[in-house]
Amino acid sequence: MALSVKHFCTICEYDGISNTAVTWCTECEVCFCGDCEKTHSKSGLSKHHKTMSADNYKRLPTFMQEIRSQCRDHNTINEFYCSFHACPCCVQCVTDKHKKCQDMKPLSDTLHQVKSSASVQLFEKDLKNVKENLDTTIMYLKTRISTINIQKTKAIEEISYMRKSINDNLNKLEQNIINDLESKHSKLRANMATILQQMEQGSSQIDQMQSQFTNLIQHATELQMYIGLKEIEKTAKYIGDLERTEHFIEKNLEVNISSALQSFLQDVKSFGDININTTSSTLRLKTGRKDQAQHLVTEIPGIEQIKPSLLTRLTSPKDMKLNIWACHILPDSRIVILDNNKKQLVLFSNDGIFIRNVVTFTKNPCDVCFVRNYTVAVTLRAANQIALVDVEKNKIIQTIKLSHECYGVSSDGKTLVITSAGSQCTSVNLNDMSQTILEGMQGISTEKQE
Structure with a gap:
């Protein structure tokens, strides 16, 4: 309702004067101030016109206030009503825009006793049903918004849970392979440390013999010299035997990342899909009467009125x-x-x-x-x-x-x-x-x- 809109006298506005309107003539479709209304009511042509107070006029819906009996395009009285386009039209409109419209009726026939028709008498009930339907629809949409908000929260929780599960599993797999690396590294290092210790002991013995070699020749007995040489031969032979065994085969640590993990990085392009799945609506509205407002509501065109046209x-x-x-x-x-x-x-x-x-x-x-x-x-x-x-x-x-x-x-x-x-x-x-x-x-x- 446009109660806050202030209307001015149409006649006074022509003279550049802004006088507040007090009445509205339903036939002249103009506003009058107090002085102009007196002149209008005394004129022979307009003294029988129906008027309404400006306040009541303001209470009409805006779209009704904009409806005129005069054609906006040709400034002539609308004399016909096109049921196909659901609009009043003048004679010129019929010629220009409605040549092919089949259901053209005189506007006077369409408007005859509209306010006393059964459709109008039931209009209040229809408005009540429409209002209830709107309230129901608003409540339904608010519920749906609340529902999809909950669905969004659950979806985020599911995504976060999946991410955490992936992280936990990767952490577990990472720890397993690190433990395996530590175990194999320790074993290799222990083996090599044992051999290194043996080599260092042998080297120490040889150093001692080299430093005392002159004394050995001068003072050792033949038996001692013979046995000593045999010991040196054993040490040399031990070193030679080690070189021919697998103890000096180079063993290197390396990691082979799982092909499944590598393909995960290459092949997985998204975390998932967000789909909007449709289901039947649970919204239930009150159905209107099939015969309501026959003269006020546009009828759906029949098959014979549909004009096919080429689109593509x-x-x-x-x-x-x-x-x-x-x-x-x-x-x-x-x-x-x-x-x-x-x-x-x-x-x-x-x-x-x-x-x-x-x-x-x-x-x-x-x-x-x-x-x-x-x-x-x-x-x-x-x-x-x-x-x-x-x-x-x-x-x-x-x-x-x-x-x-x-x-x-x-x-x-x-x-x-x-x-x-x-x-x-x-x-x-x-x-x-x-x-x-x-x-x-x-x-x-x-x-x-x-």
Whole structure:
């Protein structure tokens, strides 16, 4: 309501004077101040006009205040009402803009006894229902916002838990390999230290013999000299034997990082996917009366009133001769085509430009439908199969085998329904891929020929 808006006298404004309006003439559709209202009420042409106080006029919704009986484009009285466009129009409008509109009625007929009609009498109840529906919807949306906030928090906790689990596992694996490194390093070092000690002892003995060699020659007996030389030979032979064994084979420590960890760094491009999955709404609103406000609410045009118009032409490469068996518009307005010539799924942009061949099938495809995310389902009739295709990744992500030929297919994102040539249909639960035969359902009666 526009109660805060101040209206001024329309007549006085023409003279550049801003006098506050006190009345509104519903027929002249102008505001009057006290003086102008007196003149208006005494004029022979307007003394019987219906007026209302400016305060009551302010209480009308803004959109109602803007409604005029005079055409804004041609400044002439609106004499007709176009039901198709839900708007009043003058004679000139009929000629200029509404030549093809079939349901044109005199405005006087449309407005005849509107306020006393059953629709208006029930208008208050309808407004109450609308208000309740709005309140219900607002509460529903607030609940949904609260729900997705909780879902976001849980998702963050799940991501953090997964990150912590990965960190904990990597820490454990890191400690295991470090422990293994310490063990093997200690063993190698101990072996080499033992040999080093033996070599140092032998070297010390040789140093002692070298320093006393002259004394040995002058003072040692023949027996002592002979036995001493034998000991020296043993030491030399021991060193030679060590060189020929594996004790001096070089053993180096090295680490080989797990190929799984290396591929993790190379292959893992994201932590996961965030999906918005749709389910049936739990919102329940009060339904309106089918016959309410017949003269006030625009009727939905019938099929005979719909005027088809060309929106887009598909442009394919010159060497591509398509034999189109099915076509589907994706939620992002791109278009997928089933080409039976080359048994392929083809992708076009929303303005009809060829993008690429998505996948090629070994059997002739028959029908296609959108499933969810970037996935479409394609029926392969002769193979008794459904192929789930990721349009973004250009690959078949899953194949579902059925007990009958597969013609038409439809999906609500949670279930696939596939028809056969006879009276047998199958529904496939996309969560667990369980199948249910729908006996007695009417399938396709005439087969397409490959």
